[in-house]
Amino acid sequence: MTPTQLRAYSAVVRLGSVKQAAAHLEVTEAAISLHIGQLRKELGDQLFSRTAAGLAFTPGGLRLASRATELLGLQDITVMEVSTAGRGRRLLRIGASSLFAEHAAPGLIELFANRAADLDLELSVRNPGSFAALLTDRMIDIAIGPPPAVPDPAVVCRPVMYYRIVTVVSPDHPLAGVQPSPRQLRDQTWLLGPSVVADTGAIRTLLRRLGVPEGQQQIFQSHAAAVEEAKRGRGVAAALGFTVAPDVRKGHLVQFSAAHTCLEEVWHAQVLADPSAPAAAAELARFASTPRAIQAMMRGTGVNISRFKPAVHVTLWS
Structure with a gap:
């Protein structure tokens, strides 16, 4: 064989x-x-x-x-261990949903990487529906994103961070200053990031709840790019609440406040229950839910990858 x-x-x-x-x-x-x-x-x-x-x-x-x-x-583990051991380093492979990878991972990785001088981190964006298979196949060491739809006994899942998805428009948009009904929202052009094409996730859930047809959805290479288009008055954007809060305060965006225009969810960390799994994975899963880590994730939006020390290898939108 x-x-x-x-x-x-x-x-x-x-x-x-x-x-x-x-x-x-x-x-x-x-x-x-x-x-x-x-x-x-x-x-x-x-x-x-x-x-x-x-x-x-x-x-x-x-x-x-x-x-x-x-x-x-x-x-896979042997190849990884031989390679990293030869350089006197450990490697931790993180798989994340696109929303978490873009907005929360930078701050978390920077803070966690600084705790261990011998640790390299590799971040890749993955479909949350494949988290369990990727962990079981040893393609990644830890997954962070939406919780699994069906629990897997081989995987340990723990909550990391509560977050809120909100809907925003520019001050010049026709719906700015009103509380639109679900029907009005369904008729709008929705400006979305790549997370909407995943099997599961908060933004996808919100769109399904509102019944937004696919023909009204425009998908951009990043969630930040979608929000920028919303600032130009080109449609409605679904975004992380803490990432758009500064623009809302400055008046660059208007946030809807009705219950049907927002959604609260929780990111979870998943690691193998196998004792042979890398210890750094379980350590990161625990660390990610601490107040210090959560603050770093909320402040880390837009952190340049070149600031990460030790090295962090990033593969986006894979």
Whole structure:
């Protein structure tokens, strides 16, 4: 068995089809089928078969799925540990929702990184719906964002920070100074950041609650860019309350105050329950909910990544 074969099989198990596994791994379906065929031949087991309801796995196929995850995770951890140990450093991989990564992560990472001189941090924006799978597959060490829709016994989830999503417009917007009804809001152009395309999240929930049609939604490369468009009077923006509060106080934006125009949610930190998971991940999960960390997250909006010491490697909108 090779790591490539195991990754192909693990993707098929997780996604439920060869086609989706090929798209996820960015290879052809023929390549996935070849890897599966090689595993079947070597192990002497069919592993799974196709049925009208989807894939049906043999007992051996289910056992391999479990072992494949363990083996691949061990390989990833080994590569990471050898690389960082050779430089005398530790590496902590953080996966975050786009809203948290853009506005809260800068302050948190800067504060946490300064606590350990031998720690490197890698931040990547991930779909919250894939948090549990990414943790289980050892692709990330900690996830921060919306809580899971369905709890996973292999993952420890703890609340980090309460936040509020508000809706704002420019002072020149036709709805400024009034309390719009849900129907009026549905007819507006909504200026949104990338979090709206995720499987779950507060902004997506707010839009669903209001019934805003997709045709009325404009998505920008960042939430800050969407708010800037709102300042120009081009529509309604959904934003983190603490990020737009200064502009509201200065009169650059007007915030609606009706109950249906805002939403309160909680960011959660998720780490593996496995004792072999990096200790720094559990430490960050605990630290993130402290008053000092929360203050840093609220003040950290817009902090330049070059200020982070030790190094923080950032992959945005992956």
